[in-house]
Amino acid sequence: MSNKNNIQSLFPILKSSVNNNKLVYLDNAATTQKPNSVIAEINKFYLKENSNIHRGVHHLSQVATKKYENSRLVTQNFINARHSHEIIFTKGTTDSINLLASSFGQLLKKGDEIIISEMEHHSNMVPWQMCCERSGAKLKIIPCNKIGELDLDMFNQLISNKTKIVSVTHISNSLGTINPIRKIIEISHQKNVQVIIDGAQAAAHVKLDMQKLDADFYCFSAHKLYGPTGVGVLYGKENLLNLLPPYQGGGEMIKDVSLLKTTYADLPHKFEAGTPNIAGVIAFKKSLDFITETGLGNIKTHEDKLLDYATEKLNSIKGLKIIGTSSDKSAIISFIIQDIHHYDLGLLLDKMGVAIRTGHHCTQPIMKKFKISGTSRISFAYYNTIEEIDHLILAINKAIKMLS
Amino acid sequence: MNMSISEIEHEIIEEFGVFENWVDKYDYLIDLGKSIPKINPIYKTDENTISGCQSQVWLHAKCENSVIVFTADSDAIMTKGIVALLIRVLSNQKPEKILDAKLDFIAKIGLEEQLSQTRATGLSSMIKQMKIYAFAFKEKL
Incomplete structure (x- = not known):
């Protein structure tokens, strides 16, 4: 994982603190952060x-x-x-x-x-x-x-x-x-x-x-x-x-x-x-x-690893359901948690420095199809790490505890 | 004698002043959200819905003894917590007092970001709607 720290150092914004926590940026499907070179x-x-x-x-x-x-x-x-x-x-x-x-x-x-x-x-x-x-x-x-x-x-x-x-x-x-x-x-x-x-x-x-x-x-x-x-x-x-x-x-x-x-x-x-x-x-x-x-092959291998790891960890959270479970998936996970509104979860995660996206993701018809008003969505880029997913899981568990 | 709007705002600012961290503050907000008086389900209509991008608010108003009584609800608990505060401040007040209310307590207790996300929660629209009710009832009285 030390190699990953080197990658993070190319992206100055990833050093930021949000609400006194190191930023964990998991909203890459909305937009990715920019390296120094750009x-x-x-x-x-x-x-x-x-x-x-x-x-x-x-x-x-x-x-x-x-x-x-x-x-x-x-x-x-x-x-x-x-x-x-x-x-x-x-x-x-x-x-x-x-x-x-x-x-x-x-x-x-x-x-x-x-x-x-x-x-x-x-x-x-x-x-x-x-x-x-x-x-x-x-x-x-x-x-x-x-x-x-x-x-x-x-x-x-x-x-x-x-x-x-x-x-x-x-x-x-x-x-x-x-x-x-x-x-x-x-x-x-x-x-x-x-x-x-x-x-x-x-x-x-x-x-x-x-x-x-x-x-x-x-x-x-x-x-x-x-x-x-x-x-x-x-x-x-x-x-x-x-x-x-x-x-x-x-x-x-x-x-x-x-x-x-x-x-x-x-x-x-x-x-x-x-x-x-x-x-x-x-x-x-x-x-x-x-x-x-970097190589798209390396990017895909790393992101698939993050996807598998996060999917497994999220599935172990009681009441959490992943929406979209095709066997062929990219680095995006949408989920809902029983009795918890996605807006509340997003707000509390932000307080813990974790940036995710919540809502209908500009795909209202598919939300209606799944009979939900929205989801919480995490999405990865090459600079994300296993440690960040661990932090996310801790943060979700803390939020669930506060909200129930 | 009812407390005035500014007295209630002051009381809320004092309540929030004791919290040393965000967890305690948000825990309190969640509790407020849970304890909000229930809106009568018959008022949870499309007409009373204030839609945000993320959460929505239902707001009902009636005029009794020349004050306005608000009841409201939201599908998100954080939004509901702020809704509860707004109702505590503005419900059972005279229309002209509601129209004059600046509601700067929200910024003072550090929750202004909840309001600035206008598209997200529908809270700003809720305040606007409360003032519109006040204006309408003032004309009627």
């Missing part, structure tokens, strides 16, 4: 490199442009995309999905169908509801079973020649289930249906290979990968991104503008209107470097 890069940009990108002929603009575009190349390598222009920088996963729902919406008509799942984050649900309202398309929902796994038989029944898009999450943010997206993509492609994967909870935890996976679109956020907030990635296959109409109009996304007619720029700029989060995108490279140097 923080230093943001600082460096504003200290020495700040300039707007792409159009400037002066030195600073060229430096900023080069570094910004280098982040695109590093992102391409990180997910093994075929081309760097298949990487679109957005504000985050929510923005990426909204881009797709808005642009696809222009191509959809009444009678078309979109399939999502019951366990989607509101971010992969509401944009499609809005898209359906605008286009007249219909939304179909893949249900999930009692342990929080998608019902693929139902999916097979739902998908038809009316289906135009399937959009599902790679890993459920409230249940931790790793969905069989490869199978979903295979079934969809047999019917010539395009697949969007919400990878917000996956990209920091499992190795991604776009060419092997064959997803048509894949979305994720930098801030859940030890990177800055306000930066997201939309990966899309070149031919499909070319077919989609632009999302927002403005600078950067144009080729030629006259007063009445504009021709659009090529990929990726067609989808990057306006000045982006330049510092964020540049610093994002450092977070990808951190993950690559």
